[in-house]
Amino acid sequence: MxxxxxxxxxxxxxxxxxxxxxxxxxxxxxxxxxxxxxxxxxxxxxxxxxxxxxxxxxxxxxxxxxxxxxxAQVPPLGSFAATGEPSAVRVADAWSVGGGSFTWIAGPCAVESAEQLMAVARGVRARGAHLLRGGAFKPRTSPYAFQGLGTDGLALLRDAAAATGLGVVTEVVDVAHVEAVAEVAEVLQIGTRNAQNYPLLREAALTGRPVLLKRGFGCTVQEWLHSAEYLLAAGNGRVLLCERGVRTFEDASRFTLDITAVPLVKRLSHLPVIVDPSHACGHGDLVAPLAAAAAVAGADGVMVDVNEAGHTALCDGKQAITPDEFGALVARTGRILHSAEPMEPVADHAMVSR
CATH class of the missing domain: 3.30.70.1140 (Phospho-2-dehydro-3-deoxyheptonate aldolase; domain 1)
Known part of the structure; x- marks a missing residue:
């Protein structure tokens, strides 16, 4: 094309x-x-x-x-050949994702209370986080599971952002919520279940806010990139891709983190790539090695679940790490990045200049 x-x-x-x-x-x-x-x-x-x-x-x-x-074989606006270089996406006044920087997004999977959110926000801010994650709307497998605090959760996220200076990353699950979420969030997250919800993608794109697009757990890389193209074709070039694990035959972990997708997508697309090891593995003790692997593979950042409550959290407690563990993760990954040779992406051979 x-x-x-x-x-x-x-x-x-x-x-x-x-x-x-x-x-x-x-x-x-x-x-x-x-x-x-x-x-x-x-x-x-x-x-x-x-x-x-x-x-x-x-x-x-x-x-x-x-x-x-x-x-030739990659959605055009997101293709690496289109820009000839990796893109950096400005997500706050003083921070961009990509462009050589490594971004840490951290916070609870779900906002549960003002006390819980503020403690975690302050904890991750002090230990190196650039953005605060937290779910106000939570699509869950079971209709009886905790679904989030909704608009009350958005208000708590606004307060935490004001107190810490961290920009908010939070999921939007319904077209009806897009405007309200965009008023609070620096970055709108499209979750794995909505990765191919094209009306929602278009509506999120039209806010002009950066959009973090998680890979659908059943999506191929091409399907993931085509979903990103919906955002780009709507005129929003501020797109972040997030690899969060795919469903395979393996059931020892929650999903299987597709590390191969990181350098592959960096070769195919100019868009920054974030990795979410927490949702990929479902086990807090596996987050650190997977985050390190993501960094070495060339990811532009990592998004992790951090919660003092641990296993007692109302949503995905088993995969959360504590603020202290997050601080150790940031320090360890920083040492790895410092010692690793930077990897320069090269356009796929299927994309040729004319």
Whole structure:
């Protein structure tokens, strides 16, 4: 599929003029700003067709277009070839995910009370967290399990953010909740069960907030990247991918963490990749080695469940670690990253410049 990368600083009115001209010629286009690049894809044109080749020549001759690539086997706006470099996503005034930094997202799986959330928020803030995670709305396997505090939980997250200065990452599970969640969260999380809920993806994208997209536990890498493309095609280039484990025949752990997906996706896509070892393994004592593996594999950050309550937590207590254990994890992973040689992603051979 054809992807055009515009030159830096092309005025908005010129972009609008080009879009109108392309539409007048019968070519649909989808735009997004990804990192420092403005990308445009044209889904109805095959690059190798006569019409596609003619249009590629026209794009190359357009002063506003920097380069044109063919994303042959990867969704175009998210492809590594589209930007030619990894993207960094700004999630707060002073912090971006990607771009060489390693991001720690930590907090309770579910917000249970003001006391619980504030203690954990202050604990992880003091030990190196950049963002606070916490679920106000919790989709659970059983309808009888704790489903979260809902809007009351959002209010508690707002208070914790104000007290600690940490930006909030929290899940949105319903289109009806998107606006309320976006008022509190720096980052909207799309959970594994909603990874292919396309109306929800579009609505979340339209807020303009960064969106952390968890991989569906039954999704292939291609399906995961196509879900991300829904966000990008809606005009939101502030997308974070999160590997959180897939369902396999193995039942010794909750899911199977697909470490292979980390370097693979970094090769296919410019989007930052976060790893959630807590939900992947379901055991607190396995979080540290899996987090280390994620860091060495090239992940841009790790998201972990932290809760003083441990096994008595109302949601997924077995996979939580304490704030002190989180501090030790941050220190240990930092030493590993310091000693590891940085890995530079290389575009997949299926993505070629034209």
């Amino acid at each position: 054809i992807v055009a990368r515009l030159r830096p600083h092309v005025p908005i009115d010129e972009q609008t003029r080009l879009t109108s001209a392309w539409r007048h010629d019968g070519h649909r286009s989808f735009h997004c700003r990804a990192g420092r690049h403005t990308l445009v894809t044209f889904p109805d044109l095959a690059p190798a067709s006569p019409a596609g080749e003619e249009f590629v020549a026209l794009l190359r001759a357009t002063a506003a277009v920097e380069t044109v690539v063919d994303s």
